[in-house]
Amino acid sequence: MLVFHDANYMKTNRIAAFCFVLGVEAQGINGTANDTLPSLFISPTADIAFALNVPSDSATDLYFSLMIPKSVTWGAIGLGSATMAGSLMLVVYSSDSSQNLTISPRIAYGHSEPVYTSDINVEALDGTGLKDGVRYVFNGRCTNCRSWNSGHVDVTSKSQSFLYATGPDGDIDSDDVRAPLKMHLNYGNFQLDMTHATSPGAVPVIPINNSTASVATTQGLSVSDKRDTAAMIHAIIMVFCFVGLFPFGVLILRLGNWVRWHAVNQGLALIGVIVGFGLGVHVSSFYNRSKSFSDPHQVIGILLFIFVICQFVLGFLHHRMFKKTQERTKLAPAHVWLGRIIIPVGVMNAFLGFRLAQSPQYYWILAGLVIFIFPVIALILLTKKLICKRWDRSKAAAGEQGGFDLEPWRQTEAQRGHGQQTAAPAGDYAPTQAAAQPDMRSYAHYQGSRDQRADLGSQPLPREYV
Numbered sequence: 001m002l003v004f005h006d007a008n009y010m011k012t013n014r015i016a017a018f019c020f021v022l023g024v025e026a027q028g029i030n031g032t033a034n035d036t037l038p039s040l041f042i043s044p045t046a047d048i049a050f051a052l053n054v055p056s057d058s059a060t061d062l063y064f065s066l067m068i069p070k071s072v073t074w075g076a077i078g079l080g081s082a083t084m085a086g087s088l089m090l091v092v093y094s095s096d097s098s099q100n101l102t103i104s105p106r107i108a109y110g111h112s113e114p115v116y117t118s119d120i121n122v123e124a125l126d127g128t129g130l131k132d133g134v135r136y137v138f139n140g141r142c143t144n145c146r147s148w149n150s151g152h153v154d155v156t157s158k159s160q161s162f163l164y165a166t167g168p169d170g171d172i173d174s175d176d177v178r179a180p181l182k183m184h185l186n187y188g189n190f191q192l193d194m195t196h197a198t199s200p201g202a203v204p205v206i207p208i209n210n211s212t213a214s215v216a217t218t219q220g221l222s223v224s225d226k227r228d229t230a231a232m233i234h235a236i237i238m239v240f241c242f243v244g245l246f247p248f249g250v251l252i253l254r255l256g257n258w259v260r261w262h263a264v265n266q267g268l269a270l271i272g273v274i275v276g277f278g279l280g281v282h283v284s285s286f287y288n289r290s291k292s293f294s295d296p297h298q299v300i301g302i303l304l305f306i307f308v309i310c311q312f313v314l315g316f317l318h319h320r321m322f323k324k325t326q327e328r329t330k331l332a333p334a335h336v337w338l339g340r341i342i343i344p345v346g347v348m349n350a351f352l353g354f355r356l357a358q359s360p361q362y363y364w365i366l367a368g369l370v371i372f373i374f375p376v377i378a379l380i381l382l383t384k385k386l387i388c389k390r391w392d393r394s395k396a397a398a399g400e401q402g403g404f405d406l407e408p409w410r411q412t413e414a415q416r417g418h419g420q421q422t423a424a425p426a427g428d429y430a431p432t433q434a435a436a437q438p439d440m441r442s443y444a445h446y447q448g449s450r451d452q453r454a455d456l457g458s459q460p461l462p463r464e465y466v
């Protein structure tokens, strides 16, 4: 599954696809003027081509041809600027039928997904559609692309700035002009000689032969293989915390009553969640789908963030009160139950994150992690419980009391005292811990019988933790 998304594989694959299409090596760099060819731009990675005609018989129109390989999600040419902000972008992606392109004129306001504008009139002309099953072409005429509210193109300029960008591999397959875009993998800018592009109005043809190269354009900035790393790190940190660290912290607590290590582990996870949250908020501003913070993934994420902080404070306060009074506190059940809610909801929110990011292929990796990690933890705890039960029974038969405590804060003073005075049975590490860390009294064994904690409800089974 991952191999398909390997950057190098994808890059060579998409160039191969396009070179095959164009019959060229990627040689679209600094093309020289050629009177017989229209002004033409081919990106260095050969994943987008753009030809322009400035009709000499019109004061408003522009004709263009835009070509992308079928493999990419989207391609776009930005008019009027060397950076995103203010540029008018002609964005194309596969239509619902996947046999044609949807064109979406958008305006960018900065380093974020450009926003669809209905003010721009682009008409599809002959030759628009999927060609040979491997490349999409959009032949169009725009009747008002020479100036727009935040910019313009100068038809007399010999070096008018344009942008280009292509999304990662995949299919959008949508007729919706507001379809959500993933961030570009390859992007950059170029200057185009508008005077060379000027001739009687007609769709400029992108030639497909062995010598196709840029014409009357100069390559500027060129960036390739750049992903939305902030979103990636956000996802990795959050999944690591909610599927890895938090459940591991529960295991630490339940396996050996290592309260201090539980606190250290959950504290680390808290730091991870704070960093992940910051990245999530940062990434939210990139996309139209997330900038209003109204997606369920974001709403649940923000609530979880607040609860995770509450959870840490609860655990901390409980422990401090417990140390003072040596009695279970009212905060304990709140801490336990909030924790039992936070973990599964966090895991669910990771699925919603992949949904929001248009990356459902990662559902399977996430599901795999969940299906592996949670049963393993449940199994370890169940095994421990069974072993301890048998141990209890053999001790009871020998007239002794014994056992372990899944919820150490429920001890009474008497029980705790008793526990600490009991010599450590072989293979039992808890009293050793208590000795090593004298302030962590809660490590002590629970020595009471079932009825002593009848008021607390039945002992939860390990599988309740997941």
Ligand code: HEM
Residues within 6 Å of the ligand: 076, 077, 078, 082, 083, 084, 085, 089, 091, 111, 112, 113, 114, 163, 164, 165, 181, 182, 183, 184, 187, 188, 189, 221, 286, 287
């Ligand atoms: C989902 C949509 C998009 C997002 C989230 C986005 C985001 C960004 C970000 C964050 C950068 C800065 C990268 C860096 O400096 O490390 C950037 C640069 C750039 N983007 Fe986009 N972009 C999007 C769509 C487009 C489109 C449609 C084009 C069109 C042609 C484009 C063209 C460029 C270019 C040329 C640059 C470099 C020049 C500059 O800094 O503005 N982008 N983009």
Ligand code: HEM
Residues within 6 Å of the ligand: 228, 231, 232, 234, 235, 236, 238, 239, 242, 277, 280, 281, 283, 284, 285, 287, 290, 293, 297, 298, 299, 300, 301, 302, 304, 305, 345, 346, 347, 349, 350, 351, 352, 353, 354, 355, 356, 357, 358, 359, 362
């Ligand atoms: C339990 C907490 C959270 C978890 C487990 C989580 C997990 C994820 C995951 C797995 C993705 C997919 C990323 C990708 O494939 O590129 C994602 C995307 C995203 N997350 Fe979160 N997230 C959480 C909280 C938040 C919060 C609090 C925010 C912001 C308020 C946020 C904002 C976003 C945004 C905007 C995206 C989409 C990025 C894109 O469209 O490419 N997340 N999240």
Ligand SMILES: *[C@@H]1O[C@H](CO)[C@@H](O)[C@H](O)[C@H]1NC(C)=O
Residues within 6 Å of the ligand: 099, 100, 101, 124, 125, 128, 129, 130
């Ligand atoms: C593609 O869509 C345009 C309208 O956007 C239409 O004019 C054209 O005929 C379509 N091409 C094919 C091959 O369906």
